[in-house]
Amino acid sequence: MSVIKVPEAEAEGWRCESCDETLTMRPIELEYLGSLFTVELPSCPKCGMVLIPEELALGKMNQVEHLLEDK
Template sequence: MSLIKVAEADAAGWKCSACGVDLVYKPVELEYLDSLFNVALPVCPQCNMVFISESLAGGKMNQVEHLLEDK
């Protein structure tokens, strides 16, 4: 399975609200409708909370969701 890369500009300057540390890009496994996707997303290096920006959730992820539902 290939790794999908998300534009790094989406996470520029973001910090974890719980830990207060800068987010770093790490591979994350996402599951939707029994399909798995490896995506490089901003993650807190301490608590591993994943950040999904509003533009990503409402844009690219929404497009993929509709494509998968149409299958």
């Protein structure tokens, strides 16, 4: 399984509000309409909370959602 690396998803400068841990890039499995995608995203090493940057959510992820819904 390949991991999608997204340039706009960066961990630099982000911290988990709950744990006060620095976010690190790691592969995260996302599912939408039965399709699985592995995307490298910033996440908390302690609690696992994932940051999905606004540009990614409104850009590429939105495009993929529409493609999958049109199938």
